[in-house]
Amino acid sequence: MMAEERYYKHDGFERITHWAHTVNTVFMVLSGMQIHYPGFSVFGAMQNARFLHLVSAYLFVAIGVYHTYIFFALGKHRIAMPGLFDFSEVGPILKYYLHISREKPPYEKYNVLQKYGYFLLFAVSVLQTLLGFALYPYFLPGVFSFVFAVFGDAVQIRIWHTTIMWLFIAFTALHVYLVVTEDRRMVRAMIDGYYYRKVTEGKAQG
Numbered sequence: 001m002m003a004e005e006r007y008y009k010h011d012g013f014e015r016i017t018h019w020a021h022t023v024n025t026v027f028m029v030l031s032g033m034q035i036h037y038p039g040f041s042v043f044g045a046m047q048n049a050r051f052l053h054l055v056s057a058y059l060f061v062a063i064g065v066y067h068t069y070i071f072f073a074l075g076k077h078r079i080a081m082p083g084l085f086d087f088s089e090v091g092p093i094l095k096y097y098l099h100i101s102r103e104k105p106p107y108e109k110y111n112v113l114q115k116y117g118y119f120l121l122f123a124v125s126v127l128q129t130l131l132g133f134a135l136y137p138y139f140l141p142g143v144f145s146f147v148f149a150v151f152g153d154a155v156q157i158r159i160w161h162t163t164i165m166w167l168f169i170a171f172t173a174l175h176v177y178l179v180v181t182e183d184r185r186m187v188r189a190m191i192d193g194y195y196y197r198k199v200t201e202g203k204a205q206g
Contacts (some may be wrong), residue, residue: 007194009109011091013074017067018190024063025172028056029165036162057132064125079108082115097178106198124164131161 010018030042031053043049063195071077089112095101105111110118133139134147134157151157179186189195 001057004196004198006194006196008193009189010150010193012193015190015193017063017070020063021060024056024059025168027052029169031056032162032165036158036165057129060125061129064129068122080110080115082112082119085113086115117171124167128161128164128168131157131164135161137204150187167196 028063031049033040034042034049035046035053043052071080089105089107092101092103093107093111093113096104097190130144130147131151134144135154147157148154151160185195
């Protein structure tokens with residue numbers, strides 16, 4: 001027989017950076033949408049939107065750098081980084097998410113799709129940062145000229161920057177959907193840090 005055990009899944013660092021990123025990204029996306037779609041006025045004057053977007057971008061980078069440092073310094077990469085040979089685990093977890101199978105594959109802290117998803121999110125975040133600062137001529141002029149060499153002129157870079165913004169929104173929507181439809185206790189886990197896992201009956205604690 002299997003029972004549930006309450007355990008500490010997300011430490012304080014993970015919870016704080018998660019919610020800091022969340023709030024900051026909301027402001028960054030809304031201000032970015034106002035800049036790209038002037039009729040979508042959330043912060044009043046355009047200069048307000050541009051100021052908030054720039055401040056949010058700096059915070060996005062600062063939180064990201066700090067998060068990356070802690071990720072490696074505390075050894076979190078050992079359980080969160082995807083492996084080259086993890087593809088064999090994709091099928092079972094994908095069947096579970098698509099409701100083809102009711103059996104949830106066992107995994108440690110993150111399943112293989114989460115590992116690949118978060119790694120891809122990090123890579124795309126780096127790209128989005130480069131595109132954004134390339135569009136800001138007053139920040140280290142000339143340093144981001146290679147971005148123009150790869151993606152074209154400012155119009156093309158804006159298209160890429162906006163497209164990735166919509167990818168961020170789509171990823172967030174999928175993330176929220178999976179959390180609330182699978183187990184809403186995951187939301188509380190990102191507040192107090194505790195979640196539940198299946199263990200053999202008699203070994204459960206908490």
